[in-house]
Amino acid sequence: MVEVRLENLTKVFGKNVVAVDNVSLHIKDKEFIVLLGPSGCGKTTTLRCIAGLESPTSGNIYIGDRLVNDVSEKDRDVAMVFQTFALWPHMKVKDNITFPLKMHKVPKNEISRRLKETAELLKMPHLLDRVPGQLSGGEAQRVALGRAIIRNPKVFLLDEPLANLDAKLRVHMRVEIRKLQENLGVTTICVTHDQVEAMAMADRIAVMHQGKIRQLGTALDLYDKPEDLFVAGFIGSPPMNFIDCTYEEEKKALISETLSLEIPKNLGKEIKENATSSEVILGVRPQDISLHEKQTPNSIGAEVYAMEPLGSEAIVDLKLGEMILKAVAPPTYRTRPGDTAWIIFDMNRIHILDKKTEKAIV
C-alpha cells in the first residue's frame, strides 16, 4: 500500500476557471481521507487529477514514490467508485466486476477465483448474473465497490459514493465502506459534500473551498477548532451562529447592536494580540447555547421565533434584534413562538474570528 502526495496541484479549465488552486496534501498509507466541500469547490477535480482522468495544469501528483503526472489512468493502479456508480448497463454484474481483470489479461481461472472472493466479501454471490438495471441502489453500490477492489488497487478513490442512496441506506453503507477500507488497508480518498458522512468515515478531513484546502484535520479538530469563517460555518449541523461584534477593551466585552457579552480576560488578551482590529465575529454553535425559562445572571433575553422538534433534540430559532440564532435544546424542551427564552453562551466553547481576515483568533 502507498502514500499519495499532492504538491501545489493546480487545475485551470479554459483560460481562467481555477478549479483546484495550489493544493498540497499528504495522504498517509492506509489512511481514509475525505475531501469535503460544497459543490464546485474543486474536490472532484482533485480526485479526477489523482485518478488521471484530468491532467493537472501545474503541480505534481505522487502515488507512492512515483510521479504520476504523465502516467495514464489505467497504469496508475487506482480504482474509483463514481457518484452514479458508472456500471455498464449492457453487461452482467459478473462482467462488470471482472472487466478490470480482463482488460489486464489476467488468466481465466484467476479471474474466477477473485470474482468468487470479491462476491463473498461483499455478500453478493446471488447478484452475479443480473444486469445493473435489476439492482437496487445499495446492490449497485456494492457492485461498484466490487469492481474497484477486485484488482487490489494501491489507492481507492470514492466520488460521492453515497450521494445516490436513500438516507437509511447511506447510514448503513458508510459503515460498510469504512469497514471494508479497514479490512483491505487501502489508502482511500473520498469526496463528499456531506459533513456527517465525512466525519463518520474519515481519519482526516480536508475542507475545500474555491479550489483551496481551507483546513485539514480530524473531525473533532474541525468541529472544535475551525481555523476560519468558512470551516466554522460549514462544519456542524445546524451551522454555527455568527454575530458581528466590536471588542471593547475597557468593558472586556463583545458589543453588538443587540448584545453585550463579557468575555474572560484571557480571550480579551488573545483578541488584542491577534486581531487586526477590534471588529470581530463571535461564533457560537447551537449546541453551545443553553436555554432557560427564567432570567439568570449573564443570560440574554431572546424571542422564540420557531421551533423544530426533531425527536432526539429540538432546534429553536431565537430572534435577537434583527438576527436569528439557532439553539439546540433537549427533546423535552417546550416553548412557543413569541415566548421569551433566556440564553447563555458556553464561554469555554465560543469562537472569535477576525472580521477582516476571517481567520480564527480564539
Added chain:
Amino acid sequence: MILVIGAISSLLPFYWLFISSLKRPAEILGRITTWWPNNPNFMNFVNALDFLRPSVPRAIVNSVIVTGSYTVLLLLCSSLTAYVLAKYMFRGGRLVFWIIISTMMLPGIITLIPSVMLMLWLGWLDTYWALIIPGAVNAFSVFLLRQYMITIPDEILDAARLYGCSEFGLFWRIMLPLCKPALASVGLINFVWNWNDLLWPLIVLRGNQDMWTMQLGLMGLWDVRGSLPALNLVAACTVYATLPLIILSLITSKYLIKAWTGLTYAKR
C-alpha cells in the same frame, strides 16, 4: 384516436398491395373496388417467381449485397464520427460538426452530377463501390448518433478508461452496445432508403442489368415484357421486395420503440 388514424393510413397501402397481389388483373382494374379479393389466388406468388426471372433474382442478390454492406459500413463510419464529435474535445470539433450538419441542408439533386463525375473519375461506374461507398457516412446518421451519444454519461466511459480499456475499446465494448437503439433506427432508416433507392443506381449502373438492384429489377418488369404487365404479379413482386424491410423492422422494433420514444440514453 389520432394514432389509430395514423396507423390505419400507414398500413393501408401495404394492405392494398397485399390484396392486389391476391387478385386477378381484371379485379384490380375493375370499376368496383373490392376490399378483399373475390377469389384469393395465392398462386400469384408462385407465378411471380417465374415472372421475375431472369433479372429479379439477381437483383435481389445485388440489393442484399449492396444494402447490407452499405448499412454495416454506414453504421461503423457514422458511429465512429459521431463518437468523436460527442465525446472528444478538440480544437475545431464544433466547426466540423456544423459543417457536417450544414450538408443536410443541401438537396441531394445538387450533388448528383458532381457525385456521378467523381464515380466516373474513380472508375467505379457499374460497380458495387458506386452503390456502397458514397453514402457510407451521411450527416443525418452522424447527427442522430451524436445526439444519442452525448446523453451517455462520461462517467461510464471514464470508468472503463480507468480500468484499462483502450480508446477503441471504449467505442467498441462500451459505446456501441449502449447505442443499440440509435444504431437500430439509423440502420433501418438507411437500409430502407438504400433498398428503395432508384435514381442513384439507375445513373451509376447505366445499362448493366447484371448489377441491377431490386428497384431497377421491378422497374424493368415493365420493359422486359414490352407491354403492360399483369398488375397482380407486379404487386406480388413488390410484396417480395418489401418483405426484407418488414422483417427487418420487426427484428429491430424493440430498439426502434426505445429510440423513437425519446432518442436519449436512459439508465438501465
